[in-house]
Amino acid sequence: HYLPAINKVFLWTGIVIIVLVVSIFHNFIGFSIPIIVSLVSTIWGLGFCGLIGMTLDPLMLVLPFLVGARALSHSVQTTQRWLEEYEKTGSKLDASYNTLERLFLAGLSAIITDAGGFLVLVLARIPCIQKLSLLCTFWILAIFITASAGGPLLSIYLPAPKKIRIGGLGLFEKFLSKIANMSISRKGAMTIIILFVLAGIVGGYYTNKVAIGDIHPGSPILFPDSKYNIDVAEINKRFDSAGVDTMNVVVNGVANGIEMPPVLYKMEAFTDAMKRGVSAVSGSQCIINIVKKLNQEFHEGDPKWYVIPDSILATGTYILMYRSTGEPGDFNVWADHKFTKGSIRIFFKNHLAETIKNGLKVAKQFLYQYPEMLQRRFYDEVYRNLIEKYPDIGKQHFVVRLTKNVCEFDMEKFLEYMKTKKASLIKDPKFIKEFPELYSKKNLVKKYPKILKMSMREFVDTYPQAVSEMKLIDKDEFMTPERYGAAQFLLCGGTIGVLAAINEEIEWSQVGTLLLIFVMVFILCASAFRSVWAGITLTVPLVIANLVAFIYMVFKEISLDVDTLPVFAIGVGVGVNYGIYIISRFREEYENELDINKAIKRGVSTAGLGVVFTAVSLIIPVLLWYWFSQIKFQADMGILLAFLLFFNMLGALLFIPAVCAYFRPKFITLGHE
Structure with a gap:
């Protein structure tokens, strides 16, 4: 129903990105290369999706879109550097050669780190996330060919730019110059480091307050005033003994076991325990309701006979009579044809995380x-x-x-x-x-x-x-x-059962998967720069950015679920891209200047331009989701992604230069100091 609206939002987002890129790069190569690279990488990614037979959920469209935007990020960095080299040499061939030589290792390191972060999501024991992990890993690796290598090579065959000056460069240069001056001063660097660490501590405090699973009635992906959520609320209001969410329990025994009174006693005791122990339970549906009702009717409708008979002859007769009145297959909702397996359906008024947790607790406690x-x-x-x-x-x-x-x-x-x-x-x-x-x-x-x-x-x-x-x-x-009455009860299916399994896995993945992503980023970054200190410098701002994002999620009441978890992996990848390109430029400039403060200032004013251009080109379009999307999930993710992109930009432009200026690490000075 909402797919056309979702596609419309993505279409307008793409148009806004194109307009922003054109407004920044006032030449054909400047704006055509990032756009071409993004389109080609998107075609490759969607083609691989079809090759492995993966279907894209409408909610998951946000992820392929953002991976395609990652191609834009790498392409902007290489294109901005190509224009810089062309301005120096005046030769397209030399500009392409110098760009590949200077950015090859940085781009390769950034892309491998991105891919490693996505590959870790395979460990999440949720099939849709595992498939998404493989898709995004391939897609990211393909970006190296299309963006890091393909962009500079394609520039050779395009018309030479007549205007090198980038639109609004003076404003950006002033902004980056102030940031660089703040970072290279001892007092400014220490202030920046302390502020980031404090932000991380506050974010760490709120980590445990992030909800797992749904925290609002109805569908969390839609706005409260959507037709679906209004209808759900009305159904729950009108029908006291029913609900839109169910917990299905399978009763497993031997042949004719479902007809035996002790098994029926246990089924009745289970439904009673669920009604008493869970306030959101509104009713139940199982064979015992039929047996009790028929027993009452065969005793002149006397309410005191609304009980389960203690004779298998009576229970078997009632069940046979009821079964004989229906069409073939009608009785399958209650039991199989051999009466080996039966079912219990518990109706819930909502599927809030607390309701699911309490429902499972009561069910397991009863069986124990x-x-x-x-x-x-x-x-x-x-x-x-x-x-x-x-x-x-x-x-x-x-x-x-x-x-x-x-x-x-x-x-x-x-x-x-x-x-x-x-x-x-x-x-x-x-x-x-x-x-x-x-x-x-x-x-x-x-x-x-x-x-x-x-x-x-x-x-x-x-x-x-x-x-x-x-x-x-x-x-x-x-x-x-x-x-x-020792028939085996198998917990549990239905909406409640599926969401319970997802919530349990997300609760593990929240810590386990994100921690493994950070470990993977640290190892790959440390290996790329051959320095543990480099791995720490690049990983810490990513951790802080995600911790601060948890603060936003708590106050905006956004919960962690199967849809939001992969978004954090994307946020990590964007941040590490920024940092790797910044540090690579620091090292390159230090070889020329042999002065770390000058190297940092020059690096921020050059590679920092690519970071700012990329961030602006992505933050503004995704912010539009909040105002124009009809899907609450998409609107929430727009703000969350803008928040992650902005804070990762600050980490690359402020925290990393401050750490490098204050501690003067050897992976920057290359042993010259």
Whole structure:
């Protein structure tokens, strides 16, 4: 529905970028090379997307667009340097040769670092992010051919520029000159470093306050007043026992297990626990509602009979009657044709992160505590029946069999051990070593103290008489898991289940993936400049920029999810591009000047121009998303990306020059100092 509007926003964004590039470079080569390179890299990237059979979600269109914009960033740097070299030499061939010679390693380092950051996203255990990671990695690597190498080579065959002077250069030069003067002074450099570190500390404090998952009702990608969100609110308001979000639970047993009363008891207990424990739960849908209603109707509509019968004959009859009235396949929503698997659908009023977390907590807590009910039911129902049928077997044998069904450990090994050892079950350390399942897997020792705290002598004495009847018990219907309600509940599907899995993965990826991206950037930058200090200098401003972005996310109530996580990877890549080109120019200028302050000032005024041009060409267009996009996600990402681009620009123009001027690292001075 919104795809045409999204495409329209991207179209106008592209037009604005072209206008800005043309207004900055007042010559054909200046504005045509970045535009051509961006278009070619976009075609390559989308072609690779089709080659691997990847479909682009409308929300994900922001990422390919920004990777294409990354090509613009590299191309602006190389084009600006080409024009500078052409102004010096007057030869297109010499300008292209000098540009490739001076920027080849810087461009290669920046692109490999970009690609490494994207490749780390493969570790996020979400298929769509993994595919996106491979796409963006290939796309970034292709930029080296199209932008870093292809741009200068293409310039040879285009008409020579008649006007080299860049539009608005005087204003930019004054701005960059003031920044450079501030950075090279000891007091100014220390002030800049302290301010950046303080910003990082404040951002680090707000990191834990960033929400994982949705924090507003309805769809987070749409504005609150969108038709969809208004309709969702109205549905939840009008229907008390329903909701637009569901948690689906599969009940797994044996053939005809779903008809057995104990299994139905457990399903009923589960739905009751969810209604009591989660305020956002409005109702449920499962086979027990039908069984209870038919039981009531067959007792003259008396409300007191709105219960599950304790006879499998009654429950099976009711289910058969209901099933026979529908069309083929109608009953599949309740159970399969063998009654081996059933379903429970829990309706939720919203899918807020807190609601999902609470819903899973209540569901898991119920399944963890349900064996306590199982123990009581065993004494009340199962034991009385079995002791009459199998008089040679004492209580312990039934307990052992029940424990085996619950804990699923090696029964033969257990019986052999019991036959040869005469010791207290709890106190015998050898037993603990042999059967750790009782203590660790489900901690039955804690759950069943009355059962397990007993002497083994009675068991050993009665074992020979009991062993034959134990084999009969294995086949007895009373000892099947379904008999005492031990059918397996598989959590969970539906909207709530899918979002819960995504939120859990994002919670890990938030720290793990971003941390690995920063580590990857550090290693690649340190390797490129053969200096650990260079890796630190380039990585720290990226970390600070992302931490400060978390502050913005907290105050604007933007949560981390599967759509926003990759945006941070793009922000990291943009920042490291700026820094690598700046530092490379510092090193180059220092070789000529042998004065670090002059090298920094010259580097900021030259490579800094490319940083400013790139930032301006991207910040202004993405800011337009906030005012013109009909998608809340796109509008939020426009502001967030503009924020990241701006702060990364400040890091490259302020923090990196300040660190280099204050500490005078050897990777800049090349050992001359």
